[in-house]
Amino acid sequence: MxxxxxxxxxxxxxxxxxxxxxxxxxxxxxxxxxxxxxxxxxxxxxxxxxxxxxxxxxxxxxxxxxxxxxxxxxxxxxxxxxxxxxxxxxxxxxxxxxxxxxxxxxxxxxxxxxxxxxxxxxxxxxxxxxxxxxxxxxxxxxxxxxxxxxxxxxxxxxxxxxxxxxxxxxxxxxxxxxxxxxxxxxxxxxxxxxxxxxxxxxxxxxxxxxxxxxxxxxxxxxxxxxxxxxxxxxxxxxxxxxxxxxxxxxxxxxxxxxxxxxxxxxxxxxxDTVPTGVQLTDVISPIPLWNVTDPSPTITMLLEDHTGGTGNITLEFVGNSSSTGGKYSAAWYTFNATDRLNNLYLDAAAGVKSLSFVIDGKLENQNGLGFPIQDAFLFSKTSCQVGFLSGRIDVAVRNGVNPTRVFLQEITTDSVERTVVTEVDISPPSVPVAANSAYSLWSTMMN
Ligand code: HEM
Structure with missing residues (x-):
């Protein structure tokens, strides 16, 4: 993306x-x-x-x-x-x-x-x-x-x-x-x-x-x-x-x-002229998901949750972007225009499994597959304790997922400005720490 x-x-x-x-x-x-x-x-x-x-x-x-x-x-x-x-x-x-x-x-x-x-x-x-x-x-x-x-x-x-x-x-x-x-x-x-x-x-x-x-x-x-x-x-x-x-x-x-x-x-x-050994991706093209001529269509987002329930939210149009001299354009929407951070608040236990959209009245759900979305691992912003140069990072793991490994990615640069990504493993909690009825916390101290 x-x-x-x-x-x-x-x-x-x-x-x-x-x-x-x-x-x-x-x-x-x-x-x-x-x-x-x-x-x-x-x-x-x-x-x-x-x-x-x-x-x-x-x-x-x-x-x-x-x-x-x-x-x-x-x-x-x-x-x-x-x-x-x-x-x-x-x-x-x-x-x-x-x-x-x-x-x-x-x-x-x-x-x-x-x-x-x-x-x-x-x-x-x-x-x-x-x-x-x-x-x-x-x-x-x-x-x-x-x-x-x-x-x-x-x-x-x-x-x-x-x-x-x-x-x-x-x-x-x-x-x-x-x-x-x-x-x-x-x-x-x-x-x-x-x-x-x-x-x-x-x-x-x-x-x-x-x-x-x-x-x-x-x-x-x-x-x-x-x-x-x-x-x-x-x-x-x-x-x-x-x-x-x-x-x-x-x-x-x-x-x-x-x-x-x-x-x-x-x-x-x-x-595309690069040193031997560098593998370039395919040509990056816009994904033609929907053939929409309306520059700001009405969009309703449908959410399917873990309990078989569905929710629907009418998204709010916020602007258009374009590229290649206007050849391609994109419409941008927000989940929740009334929230300062545009957050969408979901019930933790129900969570979200997949999304579908109704665009100007037409259902788009990938022939019934929907657009899968993962809610197994979430950065637990409200419980993390971040101080000056140190702190505790919490990751909320959905109960029943049983991961073999939970890790953070740390992004730094090396001595010649290249981006370096290091993985920092979080040990499983010795005693489960419940975040709520659906999630447990895995924590690590940073300093
Ligand atoms: C034999 C091959 C080439 C020679 C000898 C050459 C030489 C030059 C020179 C002397 C300048 C002036 C730079 C300046 O004053 O800052 C220049 C500018 C420029 N060159 Fe070339 N060039 C060659 C090939 C290319 C190629 C293949 C491209 C791109 C595909 C290219 C793109 C440019 C551009 C865009 C400028 C303008 C830079 C500016 O105005 O700031 N050149 N070139």
Whole structure:
């Protein structure tokens, strides 16, 4: 559920306000406007640089958040502050919101997806499961002064053909540009009050995804600093785009649809390039439970309890969220709008076994199966005693369940910021401690 939420709750109710405003509008950049920069461009470039260390022969490197290491950011191939900016969004906004489910590497991939999809680009097939590197990767990100042969070899090492290299560079460089401060040999000071970061952009629509990177290149009007830059040694886009006689760029210029579908495929492959041994999930898709056209249908929730009884509650609509430029949307409901915490209070002995829903008058119960729900183990909030740096944690275990083991998960980070989950076993109580007629408490002291 968490991965679906991180992937699909992009705009609107219950979404992360920092991430939403970072792309709204798409020329937003950290604290300031008119810098010529954008968070969207930073996020996409960061994902590429993190991936570009991949070696498809020995399986090392790839999208594994190794770009967070100072050692990588200090390399000439990773010049700029965009990587650090992007990691701040990862570590402050994404990872903590979805603990312990999203790695930093998955978060980096997600930021690129959010940027592409919310700024005019195609839907990107997103998989989860990336693992964070413990040490920096070997260098290997291509640089503008490298020659064409070395670029072809570098992309081959990363797992992309020459045609795919042309595509991936064009897809990436539909966003952003080159900054004077980090590349003074490529870009001069611009003296433009609307571009205080002195960024020479790759195309005229540098905060949105479109095929202008190709149409402007083919028509000869491009101002791309890596095509018509004053220093021909660093005109890497010119060498790359022209390396097949412009066939690929011409096809992109002819058809925005071909450009978009090629980029959807190449971006997804870029994000799925991971070190050998990392097993990615299937593509995460919204679960099409109900085909509802009403954006806020009336929903009644039916509860089946352990005694064969049923209850019903009319849920209260609280808002909509959406993603992928409005392609997918979700409606949010609360159990109990009159309670400050939106809690639903159930009879402990009756409990709850499964849920069904009546949506705009139609029963949805998975052909009679219902949606099973577990109430065998509950965090006993009202009896826990939490003090300063110590306390007693109680877990209420439903009588008759007889578990072989009850444990808590403790979430910490290791010395290189990776999330670590440790299991802390709770010993069975020597004498049963009744919480009420249906539950007993298992307790552990924390200090
Ligand atoms: C031979 C390959 C490539 C070279 C030599 C190259 C070079 C560069 C350079 C010099 C910059 C300017 C960075 C700055 O001023 O901060 C840049 C920006 C950028 N690159 Fe590339 N790049 C390559 C491939 C790619 C690929 C494959 C992607 C993504 C798929 C990508 C995405 C970006 C983006 C989004 C920016 C804009 C960053 C911003 O405006 O903050 N690049 N690239």
């Amino acid at each position: 968490h991965s679906e939420s991180a992937r699909f709750d992009q705009q609107g109710f219950n979404t992360n306000p920092i991430l939403t405003s970072a792309l709204n509008p798409c020329d937003s950049f950290l604290g300031g406007g008119n810098t010529g920069r954008s968070n969207a461009a930073d996020w996409i470039r960061t994902a590429y640089h993190d991936m570009a260390t991949h070696n498809s022969t020995d399986g090392t490197g790839g999208l594994d958040a190794s770009i967070r290491f100072g050692v990588e950011q200090a390399r000439p191939e990773d010049v700029g502050d965009g990587f650090n900016n992007t990691m701040e969004f990862v570590t402050l906004s994404l990872v903590p919101d979805y603990l312990p489910y999203l790695s930093m590497a998955d978060s980096l991939a997600l930021l690129a997806v959010l940027a592409i999809e919310n700024c005019g680009g195609p839907e990107i097939a997103f998989r989860g499961g990336r693992i964070d590197a413990g040490v920096p990767n070997a260098p290997g990100v291509p640089q503008p002064q490298d020659d064409l042969d070395s670029h072809i070899a570098s992309f081959a090492r990363q797992g992309f053909t020459q045609t795919e290299m042309i595509g991936l560079v064009a897809c990436g460089h539909t966003f952003g540009g080159v900054q004077h401060s980090f590349f003074p040999d490529i870009v001069n000071v611009l003296n433009d009050p609307n571009d205080t970061g002195d960024v020479a952009h790759f195309d005229t629509t540098f905060v949105t995804f479109d095929n202008n990177i190709a149409t402007e290149y083919i028509s000869g009007t491009t101002q791309n600093p890596l095509v018509v830059g004053f220093n021909d040694t660093t005109n890497s886009d010119k060498r790359i785009f022209g390396s097949d006689g412009n066939t690929t760029m011409q096809s992109f210029a002819n058809s925005p649809a071909i450009f978009a579908s090629t980029c959807a495929d190449l971006f997804a492959r870029m994000l």
